[in-house]
Amino acid sequence: MTFPVVGMVGGGQLARMTHEAGIPLGIRFKLLSDTPQDSAAQVVSDVVVGDYRDLETLRAFARGCDVITFDHEHVPTEHLRALEADGIPVRPGPDALVHAQDKGVMRAKLDAIGVPCPRHRIVSDPQDVAAFAAEGEGFPVVLKTVRGGYDGKGVWVVGSVEEAADPFKAGVPVLAEEKVDFVRELAANVVRSPHGQAVAYPVVESRQVNGVCDTVIAPAPDLDEALALRAEEMALNIAKELGVVGHLAVELFQTRDGRILVNELAMRPHNSGHWSMDGAVTSQFANHVRAVLDLPLGDPRPRATWTVMVNVLGGDYPDMYSAYLHCMARDPQLKIHMYGKDVKPGRKVGHVNTYGDDLDDVLERARHAAGYLRGTITE
Amino acid sequence: MTFPVVGMVGGGQLARMTHEAGIPLGIRFKLLSDTPQDSAAQVVSDVVVGDYRDLETLRAFARGCDVITFDHEHVPTEHLRALEADGIPVRPGPDALVHAQDKGVMRAKLDAIGVPCPRHRIVSDPQDVAAFAAEGEGFPVVLKTVRGGYDGKGVWVVGSVEEAADPFKAGVPVLAEEKVDFVRELAANVVRSPHGQAVAYPVVESRQVNGVCDTVIAPAPDLDEALALRAEEMALNIAKELGVVGHLAVELFQTRDGRILVNELAMRPHNSGHWSMDGAVTSQFANHVRAVLDLPLGDPRPRATWTVMVNVLGGDYPDMYSAYLHCMARDPQLKIHMYGKDVKPGRKVGHVNTYGDDLDDVLERARHAAGYLRGTITE
Known part of the structure; x- marks a missing residue:
């Protein structure tokens, strides 16, 4: 073969x-x-x-x-x-991948193809940050090193010019962005193959805690259908214009005034797509493999009314096995995904997926399991 | 951890x-x-x-x-x-496993615990086969070596005393069984853990071609509810009485007169349970692992109205990759499972699963894909 x-x-x-x-x-x-x-x-x-x-x-x-x-x-x-x-x-190739590696290049490209982003500018020092703030709504301003950040690292929210010194210490170019007044964060996940076939997963709601993804709900509850379609089309368009091959996650802000703005891009399977392992006909991982091999893509549609993913973070106890056993006994429908990593406080060591027709129940089951595994829930 | x-x-x-x-x-x-x-x-x-x-x-x-x-x-x-x-x-332990290794021991134990089986007897030579036939409905009679058979190997259907010589040549004890007048074959799959928790998958219909499993339909269509319950209880009872830990597949004959008789036992994940990978909340493989570790078992219930599995057998062409690509393009919901084995005619090299609400459609999609991969369907 x-x-x-x-x-x-x-x-x-x-x-x-x-x-x-x-x-x-x-x-x-x-x-x-x-x-x-x-x-x-x-x-x-x-x-x-x-x-x-x-x-x-x-x-x-x-x-x-x-x-x-x-x-x-x-x-x-x-x-x-x-x-x-x-x-x-x-795959993805270097010309596409650079947009996920360098936030300056990403913003310039999204501007060029007309994709709405937070107001932004490369800044050179704290005085420049103050000027950027004055051009808009003032402080606070978000500062990001253009390369190397993830899970809240390399990102600062600064309330004054005095607080704006740290990001410049690494000697990496710094991007200033308006602090968006968002009602929630969404993510649009798409997969594109070299011959141009593309599929869009339903837009999800992504909830962060301390800058780290905590909960994902698929599909995003109460999302206006036209807005969902716009987000999917935006992600498909970005994938096409940037020449992405494989999985593309587009992290979005939904603003109070009903706009969607692009926050970040990731060109690989993404935390906001982990729900698809148990919740979609074809998971993001299977479709990523199919895409990079230029195989026909699989159906991205959901298998359940609601699927919820909650990350399992490390807690104070290094051994999760007895908690894991308890979670399996409590909920025989729970889907646990452990990563085989040593437990360190705050480290992503796994995730749980739940699905069903009643969102409150599905959310409660996932949160309980993740909290129990972490040790923040003990009953 | x-x-x-x-x-x-x-x-x-x-x-x-x-x-x-x-x-x-x-x-x-x-x-x-x-x-x-x-x-x-x-x-x-x-x-x-x-x-x-x-x-x-x-x-x-x-x-x-x-x-x-x-x-x-x-x-x-x-x-x-x-x-x-x-x-x-x-796990399973030797005292349990021997019933899946030795058909003579298995029949004796099932008799002892009152589980209905085809009429059977250990036979010593062709004349003894003739005597066994005369005690019942006559020829044909099924002869099986008590150890070492699988997928139709080690099984003979003999129509006369003259045809009954071959099975005795290996020097292994031979079991004679009546040739059951069955309307179809069923399988009851259960999983049992050391502390005695057990779950039952829905009873499936299993269709064989040339003694090899070809198609499995979950759940078995038009199966009387009381009969399904009886089959599940029978499998759970066998698992308990034999001390099985892990997955137990009980292959059954459904007779024309409405009885169910045990054909074979397997104490490991089984071909008749492959549908569960895409069709059940918890697959047979996940539950087997959970059972042998004495972890709480997962929900065995189906996720779809119908799930169909068809085995992919090797055909005349050693390279299935282009057919595989075609099948993915034709049916984005198809679940393909390839085993990484070299293609040889008739060898099980993979299986496909399909699921949905319309059994005819689900069956057609699975059969088409398996046939196309084998090369027996070319359009």
Whole structure:
């Protein structure tokens, strides 16, 4: 059989769940992981341990792969170009991926193609931040390093010029953005293949706690149908205009005055799509694999009225096994997804999915399980 | 974290799909495989290549495992007892597993606990077969070697005393059974844990072609509710009486006169339960893992009105990839499960699942995909 080999750079939970989705597809999965203990490295047969920042490591890894894709966005653009020059398909390619790597490039491109974003500008020092604030509604202003941030890291909300010094200390360009008066955050997840087929998952509501995704509800409750359609079309358009191949998550603000603005882009399976593992006909992971192999995409439609995902964060107790047993006993319909990671306070170590017809019940079951596993709920 | 290690003996597709189900559960999976190319060995991180018939190989494999379970029923009983004596939990244990290994022992036990079976007797030579036939409805009679058969191998339907010589040539005891006048075959799948919790999947209809499972329909269409309940209770009772831990498949004949008779037992995830991967809240593989770890079991209920599984057998073309692509394009809701095995004519290399509200449509989609992959349907 000529079933292809997918090479994934990065051994985190996204790679772990992509491998899980690739098993029934019959594809071969090869992993470049920082350590043999990484989440995905625990469950994949063909693992290369090495540093993705080293071009020769990447090159050696890529030999024998039919396509290279990613668990994260940190591979240097010039390395991706070198792999492409070697004749290895890189999906998403460097010209697309840069928009998920560099928030300055992302904002410039979205402006150019007419996608609504928060007011923004690259700023050079705290005085420049003050000028940016004065051009709009004043402080607070959101400052972001253009590269390297995730889960709230590399992001500051500053209330004054005095508070605006820190972000400039790393020597990385800084993007200033208006602090959007949003009613909630949404995410539009789409998948696009090289031959241009694309599918859109239902728009979800994403609730953050301390800058980290906490709860996702699919589909987003009480979302105006026209607004949902607009968000889906916006995400499909971004995927097309940026030449994305694979999964694209578009994180959105829904504003008080009924607009949707793009917050962030991610070009890989995304936390806001984890609900799809149990809640959609085809999961984001399966469709990401199908897309990077240019296989026909699977149906993204939901299988249940409501699906809720809640992240399981590490708590004070390093051993979750007895809590896990309790959660299974309490709710035989609960879908637990553990990542095999050591428990550290606040670290994402898994997620739970629940689904059903009654949103309150579905939410309560997911929250209870995640809270019990973390140790914040004890009954 | 103290998440346990499940050791599975045998590297076939059942082990492959058990690993897939174990990934979200966060358990560690260790495999004893005949070769590094076996279906499961391609996708599991921790693989020991070795011969399960060698006790020292088994012993070395079992060190570091919290429990041992099986992809097949071929491990010698005395080896399993030796592992237990070493203090390794073996699930199902040898006292239970022998009923799936030896059809003579199985029939004797089912008789003893009052479970209806086809008329049967251990026979010693062709003349004894003739006597067995004369005691009932005459020929044809079914002859089975008590050990080693599967997928129609080790089974003969003989029409006369002259045809009854072959089964005795292997020197293995032979079981004679009446040829049951059945209207269809059913299967009752249950899972039982060491502390005695048990769940029953809906009874399915199983259609064989040339002695090999071809199509499974869940739940069995037009099955009288009382008969379905009787079959589930019978399977739960067998699991309890035989001390089964893990998945038990009870293959049944539904007779023309409305009885159900036990045909075969399997104590591992079973082909008649593959539909549950996409059609049930908790798949047979996930529940098998939960059972052997004595974790609370998951909900076995169906997620769709109808789920159909059709096996993908190898055809004349060794490369299925282009057919696979075609099937994905034709039916975006199709769930394909490939086993990573080389294609040989008649070999099980995968299965497809479909689900929905219209049984004719669900059946047609699954049959078309399986036929197209095999090459027997070309349009």
